[in-house]
Amino acid sequence: xxxxxxxxxxxxxxxxxxxxxxxxxxxxxxxxxxxxxxxxxxxxxxxxxxxxxxxxxxxxxxxxxxxxxxxxxxxxxxxxxxxxxxxxxxxxxxxxxxxxxxxxxxxxxxxxxxxxxxxxxxxxxxxxxxxxxxxxxxxxxxxxxxxxxxxxxxxxxxxxxxxxxxxxxxxxxxxxxxxxxxxxxxxxxxxxxxxxxxxxxxxxxxxxxxxxxxxxxxxxxxxxxxxxxxxxxxxxxxxxxxxxxxxxxxxxxxx
Amino acid sequence: xxxxxxxxxxxxxxxxxxxxxxxxxxxxxxxxxxxxxxxxxxxxxxxxxxxxxxxxxxxxxxxxxxxxxxxxxxxxxxxxxxxxxxxxxxxxxxxxxxxxxxxxxxxxxxxxxxxxxxxxxxxxxxxxxxxxxxxxxxxxxxxxxxxxxxxxxxxxxxxxxxxxxxxxxxxxxxxxxxxx
Numbered sequence: 001x002x003x004x005x006x007x008x009x010x011x012x013x014x015x016x017x018x019x020x021x022x023x024x025x026x027x028x029x030x031x032x033x034x035x036x037x038x039x040x041x042x043x044x045x046x047x048x049x050x051x052x053x054x055x056x057x058x059x060x061x062x063x064x065x066x067x068x069x070x071x072x073x074x075x076x077x078x079x080x081x082x083x084x085x086x087x088x089x090x091x092x093x094x095x096x097x098x099x100x101x102x103x104x105x106x107x108x109x110x111x112x113x114x115x116x117x118x119x120x121x122x123x124x125x126x127x128x129x130x131x132x133x134x135x136x137x138x139x140x141x142x143x144x145x146x147x148x149x150x151x152x153x154x155x156x157x158x159x160x161x162x163x164x165x166x167x168x169x170x171x172x173x174x175x176x177x178x179x180x181x182x183x184x185x186x187x188x189x190x191x192x193x194x195x196x197x198x199x200x201x202x203x204x205x206x207x208x209x210x211x212x213x214x215x216x217x218x219x220x221x222x223x224x225x226x227x228x229x230x231x232x233x234x235x236x237x238x239x240x241x242x243x244x245x246x247x248x249x250x251x252x253x254x255x
Numbered sequence: 256x257x258x259x260x261x262x263x264x265x266x267x268x269x270x271x272x273x274x275x276x277x278x279x280x281x282x283x284x285x286x287x288x289x290x291x292x293x294x295x296x297x298x299x300x301x302x303x304x305x306x307x308x309x310x311x312x313x314x315x316x317x318x319x320x321x322x323x324x325x326x327x328x329x330x331x332x333x334x335x336x337x338x339x340x341x342x343x344x345x346x347x348x349x350x351x352x353x354x355x356x357x358x359x360x361x362x363x364x365x366x367x368x369x370x371x372x373x374x375x376x377x378x379x380x381x382x383x384x385x386x387x388x389x390x391x392x393x394x395x396x397x398x399x400x401x402x403x404x405x406x407x408x409x410x411x412x413x414x415x416x417x418x419x420x421x422x423x424x425x426x427x428x429x430x431x432x433x434x435x
Binding site: 015016018019022025026029033034037038040041044045047048051052054055058059061062065066068070073074076077080081083084132149152153156161162163164165166167168169170186188190192194195198201205206207208211212215216219 | 277280281283284285287288291295298299301302305306308309312313315316319320322323324326327328329330331332333334335336337338339340342343344345346347349350351352353354357358370371372373374375376377
């Protein structure tokens with residue numbers, strides 16, 4: 001009886017078999033294949049939107065870079081690096097002070113610098129986040145008042161940028177013309193380490209502004225009282241060339 | 256018996272409506288499946304096309320990145336210059352023109368005054384000490400400093416720090432003020 005009933009039911013609903021199979025197939029396909037595919041399409045579409053934006057930025061950057069003159073930029077950077085070097089360059093500063101003093105006809109009595117670690121590249125980890133770092137120096141100069149003023153003018157208008165924090169003149173007696181005075185200068189000598197990498201390639205480039213160009217042109221005309229740009233030092237005859245000084249002192253306290 | 260006949264009639268009427276429905280469903284089902292299949296094929300085709308576009312885009316990005324990489328030296332010079340120029344600007348803005356301050360100080364100082372000490376600060380502060388023979392000269396210097404037409408143009412916040420009279424008959428005067 002039950003078998004008979006089942007056969008009747010099957011016969012009755014056999015015609016619905018195809019639509020049901022189709023429906024189930026559609027549901028299964030939708031869940032297993034179509035839905036993940038659509039999700040991946042949406043995801044890829046979002047990625048492509050970002051990629052298109054990135055490409056646009058990169059193309060803009062590439063175009064901007066291609067019109068720049070690397071030789072001119074190198075020249076600019078080299079000049080600026082003499083104004084604010086990437087390392088402390090204390091010897092350069094001391095030589096600069098000496099040369100400016102020589103030109104101003106004053107004598108340098110004492111140059112006291114506390115540079116800390118001598119080389120930023122070898123001794124100190126460069127902190128590129130720091131904007132600009134000064135090294136404090138004290139310079140004692142002797143000369144006539146007029147010559148000392150000329151010295152002040154020379155070092156403040158020199159290429160190597162520094163800031164005179166204070167000038168101290170003390171112990172001057174009744175001033176006579178061309179009397180030798182002694183002045184102590186507290187000077188901040190600046191250096192600025194550069195970042196170790198250029199960062200993200202998609203970072204946009206920012207061109208030199210007009211006011212920056214103006215600063216650069218002004219700075220370029222400032223005299224550079226240091227090793228480079230001054231008279232060449234004959235390194236071939238120098239006895240302090242690396243590796244040429246005889247080393248291996250037996251007794252450190254003996255002359 | 257009559258009831259049975261009625262029942263048979265109703266059954267045969269239902270079968271007719273059902274038959275129509277079954278027919279329609281049986282025709283529509285493959286059509287829907289076909290449409291769905293076309294839709295799926297369309298989705299897959301779009302996906303393939305999109306993948307190709309994405310790969311093309313990636314290639315373009317890579318090429319552009321390579322060309323930027325080739326110009327990295329130019330970029331490093333530019334970026335380095337920008338960093339240095341910002342620092343230059345900061346330092347230049349902080350600089351005090353000491354030569355000018357001293358020249359202005361000379362301008363307001365009476366001839367008979369003798370400068371014995373001078374401290375110029377980076378914050379534009381000025382401290383000067385003079386040795387003077389008479390008190391009129393001290394008054395003259397202070398008047399010059401305070402006069403808006405003479406010293407007042409260049410200096411402000413004038414304070415008399417110290418005034419002493421030494422055994423040898425000299426006044427020793429110390430003044431502090433700030434350069435404008």
